[in-house]
Amino acid sequence: MSTEHTGTWPGLPLTETLTIEFKSDRKRLPDDDLVEALVCLANTEGGELWLGVEDDGTPTGLHPAHQSLAGLPGLVAAKTSPSLTVTVNVLELSGTTVAKIIVPKSTTEVATTAGVYLRRRLKQDGTPECVPMLPHDRLSRAGRFGLADASAQPVAGATLADFDPLERERLRQAVRQYGGDRVLLELDDEALDGALGFTTRTPAGERVPTLSGLLVIGRESALRELLPTHEFAFQVLARETVTFNEFRRYPLLKALEWLETNFRPYNPEKEIQIGLFRVPVPKVDLGAFREGVANALVHRDYHRLGAVHVRLDDQGLTVSNPGGLVEGVTLNNLLTTEPRPRNPALADAMKRIGIVERSGRGVDKIYRGMLRFGRPEPDYSRTDANNVVLQLATVDADEVFLQLVVEQENRQSGKSLPIDSLIVMAALREQRRLNIEELARHIHSDTGRARRTVEQLVEAGLAQPHGSARNRSYTLSASVYRAQGGEVAYTLQAGFTSLDHELRVLNHARHHGRVRRRDVIALCQLSTDQAAKLLQRLKEAGKLAQHGERRGAFYTPTENEPL
Template sequence: MQEGQEIDKKALTFLRDNKNTDWNELAKDCVSFANANGGKILIGIDDDASEPVSSQTIDEKWLDTIRKQVSQRTYNVSVTPQLMTAANGGQYIEVLINRNAQSVAGTTDGRYYIRVSDESKPVLPDELLRLAADKNALIWEEQTNRKVPKTRADNAQYRQFLADVRASQRVSRFIKEKSDDEILEHYLFVKGDYLTNLGILWIGQRQDRATLLYAPVIQFIKRDDREEKVNKIVWDDYYLNPKELLQAVQTEIPDWQEAVEIPDGLFRTSVPNYDIRVVRELVANALVHKSYTVRGDIFINLFTDRLEIHSPGLLPLGVTPQNIISQSVRRNNQLAQVFYDLGLMEKEGSGYDLIYETLLAEGKSVPMVEEGNDRVVVTVYRRIIRSEIVRLVRKANEEYSLRQKEVISLGLIAQYSSLSALELTKRLDIKEAQGVRNWLGRLPELGLVESKGKTKATEYHINPAYLRRLNYKGKTDLTKIAPHRLRELILTDLEIYQPAPIRDIHERIGKEISERKVKRQIDALIDEGTVVKIGVNNHTRYSLSQNLSNNQQMVERDQING
C-alpha cells in the first residue's frame, strides 16, 4: 500500500492532541483529493509501512474530531472517517474523501489544491478556471438537457454496444448479466427516460449527435515534402460514434501500412513508419480527453518526417508534457471507462507506457508533447535513430521476456549510449532512486545494463559483453569518457579559445557528453588552481590560470625562436 494518486498516509504522531495537530495540513490534503479523483488518508500508518503496529489502538473520539475540524476548514469537501483494524490487529483511521464532480473544493482561507501523484499541489489563480472547466466536463457526460428519449437510440449502435460489453474480457460477469437497460444505466448512457450526452454520443441517432456541444470531428491531412496538401479525409457527418471513428482512422488511412525493412543478420525486419498501436492509442486519447465543452476538431497531420495529433483543449489540470508518462487524470471519466472496458485503449496511466515501449523498441525517439493556448499537440517522428537498437531490444525481449518498463529503460539507455540516474528521472518523471530501480527492473540482474557511480551521478549503459554477443554495431561516442580524458579535452579547448563560457566548451568537445560532467571537471580544475572563473551568472567565462597561460606563452615563444 503505497502513497499515490488516491492514497496518503500519516503516522499516528500526527494526532498529537486537538491543540497541536496540524489540521490545516489535513484540510489541504482533503481538498486536493476532492478536486481530483477522491481518495483515502490513512492515519496511523507510517509512510514506509503497509500496516499499523500490531499493538496500536486509537480512541474513537478522533473520528468526530476529524470530521469537525475538516468541515470547519474546507468547503465543498465531504469526508467519512472510520476506525479500521488491519490484518495484524493494529488499528488505524481511514478518512474517505469523496470526489467533488460538480464544484471546486477549497479551504476557508481561500486556497485551492489538487492531488498530483503523491503530492497535494496548489492550484494557481490562472489554473482555477481550468479546474472549473474540467468539472463542467464531468457534468457534461451525465446531462440530459437535450431531452432525447432513450427510445430514439440508434438501433444498430445500441445493439452493437451491448454485444461489445458482453463480449469484452475486461467487463465483469456481474455487469454482463445485467439487463440491457441496467447496462445502459451502469455506463450512464441513460438517466430516467432520456439519453445522457454520453449516451447520445455513443448510441444516439445522427441528428441528435450533430446537435451536441461538441461532438468530435476528425480531419486527416497528408502533406508532401514541401508541406503541400496531397490528401484529406474528414469524418464530420456525425454518423459514427467514438468507437467507429477510431476504427475508421485505423482502416481508412492507407499510410499506416507503410514500413521500412532493416537488416537483421540473414533476415530483414519490417518496422512500420507509424505503428498502428501508437496511432490507435493517440487518437483514442484525443477522443477520451477532448474537452466536449470546447469547439475544435481533432487533426491528424501526416508529414514526410512526422505525425502530429492535435486535440482541442488543454491537458487536464495536474498533467503536464513532462509528467504525461507517469500521471493520468480523466477529464471524461465515464467515456474513458467505456473505451477501456471495450478494449479500445489501455488502462488509465498505461497508454503512454505502451507508446514509449513501442517507439523505443523500434529505435525511434519518444513522442513530443506540446501544450498551446487552446490545444495539445503530440508529435511522433518517423525516423529510426539507430537500426541496431531494434535488433538489440528484440533479441533481449525474446531471450528474457522483458516487462514493459524494462523495454522502455533499455531502449532509452541504448539510444543515448548511457544515461545518468538524474537524466532517467527527468525523462521518466521519476521522483526518487527507488523509482529508477523499479523502471530498470531486472536489467542489471540479467546482465543487460551495467552502472557506475553513486546516487544521482550513477550512470547506466548497455553491458558491452552482451553487445559483443549480439555483434552489435553501435556508434562510438564520448558519453562514457573517462574523467582524466575529459579533463585533457577541457584544457586543450581553453588553450585555444579562452576565455569561454561552458556552453561553448561543451559544444566543442562533444554534445553527447553530459554538461553536468563537463561542469564537474571544470570545478575540479578551479579547485586545484588550473582554471579560473571570470564573471557571474550568464556572463561566466573560464580561462586557464595566469601561471599556466604564461608557461604556454613561453613554450610557444621558444618554438618560434627555434
C-alpha cells in the same frame, strides 16, 4: 501587507500578459472595477495586478485614497464569492508608490458579490482582455478541475429514440474483440445503458441519454443536431498536396473503426527476422495510433467547438483535440500522474468496452509503441491551455535497437520490458551518456526510481556505469554498441581509465609546465573531489610536486617527470 523597495523600474514587468494586469489609479480606480479585474485573473491562471501603473507600463502612482491599502484584502474577500484571498505589496519605483496585488489561481469559479463572472484571454494581437464567463466556459473550467463531469449529464432534447441499435451491436462486438468486460454481454439494453452510464433519470423518473450514451451509441443525425461540438477529421498531406481530407460526426466506436480503416493504407509495414521469429515493423505502431486517437476523442472538451484532428504528413502523425490538459497533469508528469480524465463517465465506459487502457496508463502504451522500434519519444511540446497536441515521428525504425529489445523480452519469457527501462535505453541511445538526475527527468520520476531502473539494465547487460557512486553516469553497454557496430563510439562515450587520466594530466604538466585542479576537471571530465584525489595520488607517487595551498595550488612535474 508588506513593503518592498525596488528603487528602479526593472522591478516592474515590461508589459501586460495573461497573468499581468496594469491599472491606472490617477483618478482613483473604483473598488468594483478593481475587484472585477482580480476575479478575472483568479478565474484564469492567477497572477499580479499592478495598481498605479498605466497600460503602457509607466508607473504613475497611487491615488491619495489608496495610500493605505491595509484594508484591501478584506474588501476583496467581502466583495467576492467564494471569498478571494489576495496579497498586497507596496513598492517604490523611482520615487513613485505603486501596489502589486498577487492573485492566486482559483480552483473554483469566483464571482463578484454582484454576480459577475469574468475570465482573462489573449486577443489576436497578443494583448490580454477580460471577457464574461459564459455558462459553457464555466462548465468547461469545472471539467478541467475535475469538479463536474459533463459526460454524465443528460443532453438537452435527447430521447432514447436517439440511440442506434446498430451501434449497440457494434459495442457488443467491440467488447468481444478488445477483451472488454464480458459481464456487459449478459445485460439487456436497459441494463447495459445503466451499467455504462448511457442514461440517467429525470426527477420524474424518465430515462434520458447522457452525453456518454449519445457519443457512443447515438445516431449520427442526433449527434449533428444535439451535439455540434463533436467532430473529427482525418487528413493526409504530402508536402503541399492534400491527398485525404474528410470530416465526420460518427459515434465514437464507428469513428475509431473509420479512422483506423482509412489510416491503414498509409501505414505500410515490413518484417524483419529476429532469431526464429519474424517481427512486423509498421510506419506507426497501431497500438500507439489507437490509444492516441481514442484519448483525443474521450478526453476532449465537449463544451468547445473544434474538431479532433488526425493528420499524417511528411513530419509524422499528429493527433490534436480541443481542451488543454486537465488540472494536475503537466508535460513533466504525463507518465507518472494518476489518471485524471476530463470526462470520467465516458472514459470509464470506453475502458469497460476495452477501447482504451483499463489501467488508465494509455500514455505508456503510446510511449512503448514508439520507443520499442527505436523511434523518438512521443512529442507533446505543442500542447497549450486550449489544445492537447500529440506528435509521433515516422522516421525509420532502428532495427538493431528493436532486436535488442525483442531478444531481452525473449530472455524474460516474452514479458515486455518495463516502460521506464525502454525510456532509459532510448535516452542513452539518443544522448549517449546521462547521470541519474537526467535519467529521472526522462522517466518523469525521482532519482531513486531512475537508479533502480538503470541498475536493472546494468544487471541485464544493457547499460554500463562509469565513475564513482556519487558522480556516476551511464551509457549503453559495450555489447549493445558492439551489436550496432559501434565499438569506437562506445570507447568515446565510456571515457577513459584511471591510467588514461594520469597520462593526460602528466602530459599537460609537461607541455605547459604546470597543471591546476581546474585543468584536471576539464581534461578528464571529473568532479572537483575526483580531480583532487587524482592530483594527490600523482603527488604521493612522486610524479608531481605541489606549490601553494587551496585554490592557489598548482603542480609541476618532478625530476622523474621532465618537461
